[in-house]
Amino acid sequence: xxxxxxxxxxxxxxxxxxxxxxxxxxxxxxxxxxxxxxxxxxxxxxxxxxxxxxxxxxxxxxxxxxxxxxxxxxxxxxxxxxxxxxxxxxxxxxxxxxxxxxxxxxxxxxxxxxxx
Amino acid sequence: xxxxxxxxxxxxxxxxxxxxxxxxxxxxxxxxxxxxxxxxxxxxxxxxxxxxxxxxxxxxxxxxxxxxxxxxxxxxxxxxxxxxxxxxxxxxxxxxxxxxxxxxxxxxxxxxxx
Numbered sequence: 001x002x003x004x005x006x007x008x009x010x011x012x013x014x015x016x017x018x019x020x021x022x023x024x025x026x027x028x029x030x031x032x033x034x035x036x037x038x039x040x041x042x043x044x045x046x047x048x049x050x051x052x053x054x055x056x057x058x059x060x061x062x063x064x065x066x067x068x069x070x071x072x073x074x075x076x077x078x079x080x081x082x083x084x085x086x087x088x089x090x091x092x093x094x095x096x097x098x099x100x101x102x103x104x105x106x107x108x109x110x111x112x113x114x115x116x
Numbered sequence: 117x118x119x120x121x122x123x124x125x126x127x128x129x130x131x132x133x134x135x136x137x138x139x140x141x142x143x144x145x146x147x148x149x150x151x152x153x154x155x156x157x158x159x160x161x162x163x164x165x166x167x168x169x170x171x172x173x174x175x176x177x178x179x180x181x182x183x184x185x186x187x188x189x190x191x192x193x194x195x196x197x198x199x200x201x202x203x204x205x206x207x208x209x210x211x212x213x214x215x216x217x218x219x220x221x222x223x224x225x226x227x228x229x230x
Contacts, residue, residue: 041225042223099216104148110157
């Protein structure tokens with residue numbers, strides 16, 4: 001149980017285009033999801049906290065107009081990178097928080113974004 | 117402010133040798149603590165976690181960690197390294213209540229030598 005999926009796993013796009021990444025909790029409902037960014041050989045950097053039915057909370061320094069987050073249902077959150085540029089190339093990981101007894105985040109497999 | 121420190125960005129051990137990855141936390145209250153493993157181009161897999169109760173926690177793949185409040189540590193150990201253990205390891209902490217956000221350490225890359 002507690003599986004989180006991400007789609008796509010890899011995406012290559014041209015500079016200036018927008019890319020949407022989906023994060024789904026497959027077998028549980030997640031009122032809270034998190035989006036992380038990971039640069040090569042570095043740790044995870046929290047970008048934002050996504051709460052179902054409300055606006056996402058962005059970490060300091062993260063451009064909310066560039067990284068649009070929508071948590072439309074209890075099993076789906078999306079991250080849209082708008083007007084992508086090469087510096088947005090990174091590994092993006094989402095997680096879903098399972099409340100109750102486990103009280104932990106479950107991580108998706110990640111999405112590798114390459115902007116040409 | 118809460119923080120997590122992992123000493124040693126790279127650790128090399130011989131196959132069959134003891135694995136010790138260090139994690140220290142800084143927090144006004146004892147946090148929940150987690151160890152994750154990440155293989156290349158993959159997400160994070162939970163190895164083990166400490167919330168309350170027994171301070172010696174056993175996880176998957178033979179790993180264990182001990183919560184030591186007096187030392188503010190949560191070091192990860194495995195008695196005998198296997199080649200398949202080569203990966204990146206992250207220690208994370210979160211407050212017992214309130215925010216569900218994790219604070220991650222900078223990670224330790226484990227290399228296992230044949």
